Amino acid sequence: MSILVNQETRLVVQGLTGNEGRFHTTQMLAYGTNIVAGVTPGRGGEWVLNGKVPVFDSVHMAVDVTGANASIIFVPAPFAADAILEAADASINLIVCITEGIPVQEMLQVRRVIDNQNCCLIGPNSPGIIAPPLTKVGIIPGNITQQGSVGVVSRSGTLTYEVLYILKQAGIGTSTCVGIGGDPIIGTHFNEILSHFEDDSTTEVIVLIGEIGGQDEEKASAFIIDSMTKPVIGFIAGQAAPSDKRMGHAGAIIEGGMGTAKSKIEALKNAGVKIARYPEDIPHLIHSLQSH
Amino acid sequence: MRLHEYQSKKIFADHQVPVPRGRLASTPEEAKLIAEELDGPVVLKAQVLVGGRGKAGGIRLVRTPGEAENEAAKVLGKRIKDIPVRRLLVEEAVSFQHEIYFGLTIDRERGQTLLIVSAEGGIDIEEIARTSPEKIFRVGIDPLLGLRDFQARNAATEIELPRQLWRRFVNISQNLYHAYHTLDATLIEINPLVITTHNQFMALDGKITLDDNALFRHPDLVDKRDISAEAPEETEARKFGLTYIKLSGNIGCLVNGAGLAMATMDIIQHKGGTPANFLDIGGGASSEKVAAALRIILADPQVETVLINIFGGITRCDEVALGIKQTLADIRTNTPFVIRLVGTNEAEGKIILSESRLASANSLQEAAEKAVQNSLEPVP
CATH class of the missing domain: 3.40.50.261 (Succinyl-CoA synthetase domains)
Structure with missing residues (x-):
């Protein structure tokens, strides 16, 4: 077995359609990760990466439709704190934030919110x-x-x-x-x-x-x-x-x-x-x- | 990004925190003029971003405009910890009855901002923290609620401020927290915050550090960066998004990632060498960025050998190799290199460098051993 992630992990990618998101999602799929959805506000309804991954406008919708239970965040720093809070609000219980450079006072607020919820945040600025x-x-x-x-x-x-x-x-x-x-x-x-x-x-x-x-x-x-x-x-x-x-x-x-x-x-x-x-x-x- | 004392005091004044009257001078004549305007004893304070400025002779108390001119001439142009003094803050000398310490900063363990106050301001506060921690009062600020009045009032009682000053102390604390929060600061420190003989609070010194990650939403503050107060290579590095810190050794290091850069320095030291710098090119660096990094390292006259350690992930080894090749085409150097490339596009990178007759290494340990060997041998 492993910790935090396993074959039951159903991953949603926040920021899937950006350069980093697209590149690393391709790599994760090739490795075997079960990626069930991507989120990019305004691009809901598209299918990307050769039609393999559906895109939703919000994490809530992605969770409702696909049963996603984990999220990975590639959203640029000015919007990443919001992305973490959105995932937590959608009851995602494992949030992995790759983004580097989130303003620290925003992270103080995020952690204050996360600490009172039943979810595990890894990162930010995590590989x-x-x-x-x-x-x-x-x-x-x-x-x-x-x-x-x-x-x-x-x-x-x-x-x-x-x-x-x-x-x-x-x-x-x-x-x-x-x-x-x-x-x-x-x-x-x-x-x-x-x-x-x-x-x-x-x-x-x-x-x-x-x-x-x-x-x-x-x-x-x-x-x-x-x-x-x-x-x-x-x-x-x-x-x-x-x-x-x-x-x-x-x-x-x-x-x-x-x-x-x-x-x-x-x-x-x-x-x-x-x-x-x-x-x-x-x-x-x-x-x-x-x-x- | 650290602000100068005069910049910090401007922010304090904008937030209704009293500061001494005064202005900046960049010549002895200006210092004299300001001293005449202030009409009384003045303090000359060198505006440099290094600690220990008082001990290094960067702060002078003078009684007359003539003295101000003479002393300003001595301090201006002086170097304090290698930083040239270009400007002085000329301020009225303030008589006070008491000095306190006031600080706001992030406590990463608690995940909160702390308000830190002590009745023993002015002198070495770190020494107090070590020897009498009970003299330092700290309270955590909820990031969603902000500083509450009762917390500031508790701080005032803890440091035994007279009751008639509590209201004013609470206001000043609130104003400073407001500045801290809205400017995305990571540190506001006033040491000393004095109580004048007229029973007023006044900030006699001030340090503000802003969060570099939040500067995108404070374009007005970006202009406050004083590049004349930092080493030119650090300015150059920042322009390219590199993190560069000059050290005292002779092995130039170019690495991707801060942890790996530190581990590379550690192994160099372990093998008997000394690193000339810390340099992190970050993730996904372009060849231009790598070239800029290498130019900065080669411009350091102390560098006798260069160790390049790249573990490709987001960073592509071929991109790094191109940057190295370009630089070596532009700059002729006899400095020996040791290059270790592993990870994404490693093979392509090695092909690019195959004609450059640079020493390569397959592991971190081997790279460090070769670089240390080079650094101990005289350059042919």
């Missing part, structure tokens, strides 16, 4: 989710990963690809890979994903890819101590990044010394997480777990 061999809701290239038992969760985009590719070259497959997004305000954090992996029977090991900024890795460390039995391997990007690039004093007051690579690595180590020094270390750490 999406891939569950080999057949389901991908996002833009992660399908050929860089294979089916397996390692769960991957990451705040990055291309660094996630790098890790999946390194795993595949070492013959290691993935149960599900989730990119939670690189923006300051996101819908789902490490902890929720770790919890899903803990409950997922296929996942045996989890790779957590963090980066400097925020406190998500520190919180994940506490969660791992309290609630995880499966082994976790961590990599934190940004150890060589300068520490003097930040906003005013207010940010430092909030973070209070957390947020640095050092703080994150220390917290994870205290939680028993094996730390990779660089991405190519990860397969060795996985093999060393399995040999015990």
Whole structure:
């Protein structure tokens, strides 16, 4: 099995008829994802991608007609917050937002609304989710990963690809890979994903890819101590990044010394997480777990 | 986008937050003239977007217009943390009885804006946060409700403001939150917000950071960007939608994606080298964008070798290869390159670069090792 997405996923693509939406929907269809609808206001009634996907004017209509239960958003940044709220309003329970550059104050409002609804928002600024061999809701290239038992969760985009590719070259497959997004305000954090992996029977090991900024890795460390039995391997990007690039004093007051690579690595180590020094270390750490 | 103190104060004044009287001067004569107009002691403040400006001699208190002219001559043209001082804010010196700290910023963990206040303003607030966190009061603002009066009033009582000032403090907090919200700011910080000897609040300093992602709906604010206050290569990078940060090492890095760019820097450091920069070309970069990125890296005299690490997804390796080829046709350089291309259109990219006799690598580790090797060897 996989987490968040599977063969039951019925996906609606918001922003299907734009360049990005069209390109990546073609890729997702080729991978095997069950795409039931697209939404572009004003273009309802069309069939696109060689007549494979019907377009609706609203997410509500797409859900009513096709029974869509998940959405992916490629809508441009100025309209993307609205697209998330529209999906939530239509009772979609998994919303994956690929769009990068949504104004942060809009995201504060979106998260405030989403937190009170029964839905899971992944992103924004996320590469999406891939569950080999057949389901991908996002833009992660399908050929860089294979089916397996390692769960991957990451705040990055291309660094996630790098890790999946390194795993595949070492013959290691993935149960599900989730990119939670690189923006300051996101819908789902490490902890929720770790919890899903803990409950997922296929996942045996989890790779957590963090980066400097925020406190998500520190919180994940506490969660791992309290609630995880499966082994976790961590990599934190940004150890060589300068520490003097930040906003005013207010940010430092909030973070209070957390947020640095050092703080994150220390917290994870205290939680028993094996730390990779660089991405190519990860397969060795996985093999060393399995040999015990 | 960070605003200068004088720009921030203009916004405060527009939102009925009192600021000292004063104007900008770009010559010592202007400073003298403004000091004459203000008719009393004045403060000269260098308008540079770096911290620690006071310690670096960028703030001077003077008593007479003549002194203002002399001191302005010393500060103008000075460099503070490598940024030339081109303008001074000349302001009336304000006597005050108390300094407080006032801040509004985003707390990403709570997913809220925080109002942060402290009775211990003026001095090093980060030090207070570390040593006496109880002296800092913070309250989360619901993004749908905005700042409520009672929250600002609670802040006023927490920092033990006299009762007769509560109403005014609530108004100022509301006005600043309104500015923060309508301008799509990510930070408003006033340190110090003083209580003058006449029992008035006044913002003696001010920092505003605007959300770059929201500038599309504030075309009037885009013009406020002061490109003279930043390094020219950063201006150039932004023009092409690149994220570039200059660092102190000698290995120029060109990478797609911030996380991968950081991981590339990390492995360089791990292998004993030092990165010359952080450079993220973003997703789906065109060959022109790649060429611009490479020109910026090669213009850095410290760069002795270049590492290009591309993991194609939305970004196409052939597009990147074209950008590299174009740049190398335009700029003759002896700088050794190490190129690692993987992912979308990798084969096409490698064909484009096959005549360029550039070193290639198949993995991140191999690329980093080769680049570090290059960086340690003297250029032939």
